Amino acid sequence: MPITETPPRGAVDVRGLRKTYGGRDVVDGLDLQATAGAVTAVLGPNGAGKTTTVECCEGLRSPDGGRVRVLGLDPVTDAAALRPRVGVMLQDGGLPTGVRALEMLRHVARMYAAPRDVDELAERLGLHAFGRTTVRRLSGGQRQRLALAAAVVGRPDVVFLDEPSAGMDPQSRHAVWDLVRELRADGVAVVLTTHMMDEAEDLADVVHVVDHGRVIASGDVQELLSDGASGSAPRIRFATRPGLPVGDLTAHLDVHLTRTVPDGGWSATEAEPGEYVVAGPVAPAALAALAGWLAEHDALATRVTVGRRTLEDVFLDLTGRHLR
Amino acid sequence: MTSSSPAPARRRVAAQAMFETRAILRNGEQLLVTIVVPVLLLVGLVRTSVVDLDTGGVDRVDFVTPGILALACVTTAFTSQSIATAFDRRNGVLRLLATTPLGRGGLLAGKILGVLAVEAVQVVVIGAVALALGWQPTLAGILPAVVLGLLGTAAFTALALLLAGTLRAEGVLAVANLVLVLLVVGGGLIVPPTALPGPLAHLAAFLPSGALGEGLRGALLGTGVPPLSVVVLLAWTAALGAGASKLFRWH
Numbered sequence: 001m002p003i004t005e006t007p008p009r010g011a012v013d014v015r016g017l018r019k020t021y022g023g024r025d026v027v028d029g030l031d032l033q034a035t036a037g038a039v040t041a042v043l044g045p046n047g048a049g050k051t052t053t054v055e056c057c058e059g060l061r062s063p064d065g066g067r068v069r070v071l072g073l074d075p076v077t078d079a080a081a082l083r084p085r086v087g088v089m090l091q092d093g094g095l096p097t098g099v100r101a102l103e104m105l106r107h108v109a110r111m112y113a114a115p116r117d118v119d120e121l122a123e124r125l126g127l128h129a130f131g132r133t134t135v136r137r138l139s140g141g142q143r144q145r146l147a148l149a150a151a152v153v154g155r156p157d158v159v160f161l162d163e164p165s166a167g168m169d170p171q172s173r174h175a176v177w178d179l180v181r182e183l184r185a186d187g188v189a190v191v192l193t194t195h196m197m198d199e200a201e202d203l204a205d206v207v208h209v210v211d212h213g214r215v216i217a218s219g220d221v222q223e224l225l226s227d228g229a230s231g232s233a234p235r236i237r238f239a240t241r242p243g244l245p246v247g248d249l250t251a252h253l254d255v256h257l258t259r260t261v262p263d264g265g266w267s268a269t270e271a272e273p274g275e276y277v278v279a280g281p282v283a284p285a286a287l288a289a290l291a292g293w294l295a296e297h298d299a300l301a302t303r304v305t306v307g308r309r310t311l312e313d314v315f316l317d318l319t320g321r322h323l324r
Numbered sequence: 325m326t327s328s329s330p331a332p333a334r335r336r337v338a339a340q341a342m343f344e345t346r347a348i349l350r351n352g353e354q355l356l357v358t359i360v361v362p363v364l365l366l367v368g369l370v371r372t373s374v375v376d377l378d379t380g381g382v383d384r385v386d387f388v389t390p391g392i393l394a395l396a397c398v399t400t401a402f403t404s405q406s407i408a409t410a411f412d413r414r415n416g417v418l419r420l421l422a423t424t425p426l427g428r429g430g431l432l433a434g435k436i437l438g439v440l441a442v443e444a445v446q447v448v449v450i451g452a453v454a455l456a457l458g459w460q461p462t463l464a465g466i467l468p469a470v471v472l473g474l475l476g477t478a479a480f481t482a483l484a485l486l487l488a489g490t491l492r493a494e495g496v497l498a499v500a501n502l503v504l505v506l507l508v509v510g511g512g513l514i515v516p517p518t519a520l521p522g523p524l525a526h527l528a529a530f531l532p533s534g535a536l537g538e539g540l541r542g543a544l545l546g547t548g549v550p551p552l553s554v555v556v557l558l559a560w561t562a563a564l565g566a567g568a569s570k571l572f573r574w575h
Contacts, residue, residue, distance in 0.1 A: 088424075090419060094417050095417065096417045098347050098351055110335065112330060114328070
């Protein structure tokens with residue numbers, strides 16, 4: 001095992017990773033840690049550098065800068081020692097199209113001295129239903145489940161799952177999530193990339209939000225959801241005609257709610273034209289006051305919801321709403 | 325923590341070789357190009373005189389069979405392997421298997437053994453048909469022929485990997501089939517280079533196809549393996565192997 005200057009933290013330790021394609025920095029000084037017995041989500045929009053980062057951890061790409069350690073080893077130079085201990089599910093599957101599903105899984109299992117029981121694993125992920133179908137004729141979700149089975153059949157210590165739920169129906173997705181939770185309980189370090197908020201929110205112990213090749217926010221889901229003063233307090237969202245004077249709304253709420261809530265602290269914004277968000281000490285009276293203000297402005301709310309900030313809000317706040 | 329250890333290297337490579345062999349022999353198009361086409365050509369060339377061949381006085385079947393074996397080697401080591409590898413590369417299969425204990429080296433070893441296994445099947449099938457047609461190979465030439473076959477396999481597998489690792493899968497499909505047809509017609513595989521028209525007569529002897537065809541004919545007809553064949557095949561293997569290992573892209 002190579003001697004490193006600073007002892008690596010956890011099962012996966014990425015520091016200052018840089019990777020350039022054709023003069024463009026795809027990953028630009030990225031730091032990431034993942035620990036054993038935890039699910040670490042790498043969340044980011046398409047093209048943020050998630051797959052490249054994971055491929056550097058898998059030894060499929062060599063970093064242009066920075067340092068990557070998996071289980072304390074270098075994924076490129078110590079590949080032979082790492083391969084048996086690292087399970088990989090590629091974004092594009094990596095399954096040969098001409099073979100039958102279970103034949104492929106059995107083939108991957110043969111690479112290990114003591115693989116998981118293929119039949120039991122196939123049962124867990126519902127692979128028997130299409131075990132004799134060639135990969136070419138499988139649906140997207142079926143392929144994903146097969147690829148996940150191939151990633152875990154060798155009893156890895158670290159698993160990298162690149163967009164594991166893409167193209168899956170809800171039943172498949174929950175079967176996959178259950179298996180991921182089981183891996184975590186068994187002490188496996190699970191690293192998954194995703195752009196699906198519910199996946200990160202339901203599954204991840206730690207979330208790293210990545211954009212433009214860097215981690216722009218990290219923490220557990222609760223940490224990411226709380227944003228300073230308003231914390232994870234509920235918010236009121238409503239939709240009506242655009243251009244209402246939101247500054248006036250905060251004043252209105254302060255005046256009408258002084259008796260129930262002594263310290264106002266309201267904020268109201270028009271997030272998108274006609275879409276408003278009100279944050280503050282939301283209580284039943286606040287909704288009544290809001291309705292009154294809307295009536296004063298002769299504005300009919302077509303939708304009013306009260307709820308906590310979601311990971312999607314955090315994500316869009318951090319990465320912007322523009323299409324890319 | 326769970327514990328995980330790899331299967332022994334020999335078992336991993338053997339499993340991959342079996343996997344590759346089954347994949348080729350079960351694929352309709354691959355079976356067509358590696359078994360059916362060579363057998364049809366063999367029967368057609370021996371039993372009909374559609375193609376005018378100057379056999380130099382030896383039996384047609386004795387003259388044609390070594391060339392068909394050379395063709396069989398090219399279909400498996402080059403055509404079939406380049407197409408299969410190109411699509412595996414596009415579909416991420418190479419990358420996925422490279423992350424398992426098999427690794428890149430094991431994957432390559434498995435592929436080469438898979439090619440040799442398919443070639444063994446080809447030799448049995450083509451040999452049986454040829455013997456039924458009256459083929460009488462020079463027994464002393466069998467060992468040299470096997471060595472030449474291995475050399476030809478090395479050169480054409482290297483070419484296959486060079487193509488598969490640098491071009492798009494659809495491009496490889498087109499190029500691999502086109503090159504096969506060109507080599508059959510004017511590459512000195514079945515029709516000896518000296519019987520080819522114009523400058524091809526000189527060129528084909530220096531192609532790996534011409535060298536393999538001439539070498540196998542020399543061995544199995546009992547006239548001896550031309551040293552040029554061995555030198556040409558070694559040179560192509562070295563050049564193509566170096567090119568493939570330098571230029572092959574896994575992504």
